[in-house]
Amino acid sequence: MTNSLHFLSPLDGRYADATAPLRDHFSEFAFLRDRLRVELDFLAALSKTGLARPLSDSESAQIESISTNFSDANAESILAFERQTRHDVKAIEYFIQSKLKSTSLQDVIPWIHFGLTSEDTNSLGQALALKESHDKIILPALYSLLSALCSFSLRHKSIPMLARTHGQFAVPTTLGKEFAVYIARLKKTHDEIAAHKFEAKLTGAVGNFNALQVAAPNVDWISFSQEFVASFGLEPNLLTTQILPYDNWIRYFDLIRLTNSILIDFSQDIWRYISDGVLKQAVVAGEVGSSTMPQKVNPIDFENAEGNLGVANSLFAHYAQKLTVSRLQRDLSDSTVRRTFGTALGHSLLAWINFQRGLTRIAPDEEKLKGELNAHWEVVAEGAQTILRAAGKSDAYESLKEQTRGRVLTEADYKTWCDAIDVDDKTREKLKALSPESYLGLAVEITDSVIASTCGASTQSARSR
Secondary structure: OOOHHHOOOOOOOOOHHHHHHHHHHHOHHHHHHHHHHHHHHHHHHHHOOOOOOOOOHHHHHHHHHHHHOOOHHHHHHHHHHHHHHOOHHHHHHHHHHHHHOOOOOHHHHHHOOOOOOHHHHHHHHHHHHHHHHHHHHHHHHHHHHHHHHHHHHHHOOOOEEEEEEOOEEEEEEEHHHHHHHHHHHHHHHHHHHHHOOOEEOOOOOOOOOHHHHHHOOOOOHHHHHHHHHHOOOOEEOOOOOOOOOOHHHHHHHHHHHHHHHHHHHHHHHHHHHHHHOOEEEOOOOOOOOOOOOOOOOOOHHHHHHHHHHHHHHHHHHHHHHHOOOOOOOOOOHHHHHHOOHHHHHHHHHHHHHHHHHHHOOEEEOHHHHHHHHHOOHHHHHHHHHHHHHHOOOOOHHHHHHHHHOOOOOOHHHHHHHHHHOOOOHHHHHHHHHOOOOOOOOOHHHHHHHHHHHHHOOHHHHHHHO
């Protein structure tokens, strides 16, 4: 079935274009290809130990070509073997045997999958998929989102707005600074994701190298395992049961889950800003916001992001719960769960793309923001009472509380109070200098610092625009 309208998963149907890059790492084809690569590389590595005979240059090229030229037809051949064996890794072994028969490599067939367990092949294949998708897709997508956020925050770093705590008007902030808070949070998870090293194992049926050691005790199998796993850019774990402890992979997923949780928080804030009218949305010709209400422009990119982030995180949470548990030396309940890694990462990637697209369609309504600020002069009460405290007024807080709690003050109300209060002229000048539009603290400086540490030189070009 090739028509995407009939696919079960929306990642392969409705959202196929956005998530397509992950197919090269987490599709069934990719899993077969990567495990085939592991088995063939293992055969080549054995030939260098003196166990299997040395391979000629043409034979090495022939083995490599089986992996590099892996095709849909080859994958179908492996699946045909699996229908007979009902074992996916044994099917790969039989496929390799079929490729080497009637060639000069027929005599090395006994060395295919020599001394291994299927989980040696599987852990290496899946760790390779996680590593390569991390390097090529996940990390660049997250940095692209961070860069877009930096650009937005930088453009609007000085635009004042009313902040809210407990849902109530608090004190002024800037739009750029509120975005910078999320940028700083995301930068931390981005950096930890970037630094993550993926583990894999080659340790045999219960983690003791039993078969390899009894067949060839003269080989240093621990060193061989370390070097072989490291050849894929992975970290060897030598202390395992039949399966790799998945703690290392789960740490990676937990970092993405935290990233997604931060973005859920962010999506909901942006949704509220749009709902309150302080962020306005672009009106795109031809688009429809409602089947019945023609006036509507909906924040669908942020809503879509929020939904997909939740789906992804439910899977990541299950990984943390399920993959840390395996009966005795192993049970098979992990296998089917691991096949969903692409789904969790796909919903994450889709959400990040939607969120970034949403950013291109919002802008502050500066008139609305200014109007809100100037309608609520009571929000400078914090600054006023702090000025009074510095001037030695012991009842500063109580005085401002009496004037402002539960009340809305106009500029005239506030200035009248400034004129009436018993303070020296210097203090009075400080009080009168306060305004909702200027009472911003170090919001701009904080924003600049966050953007510089997150996006570095790339922010310079944004400034010049």
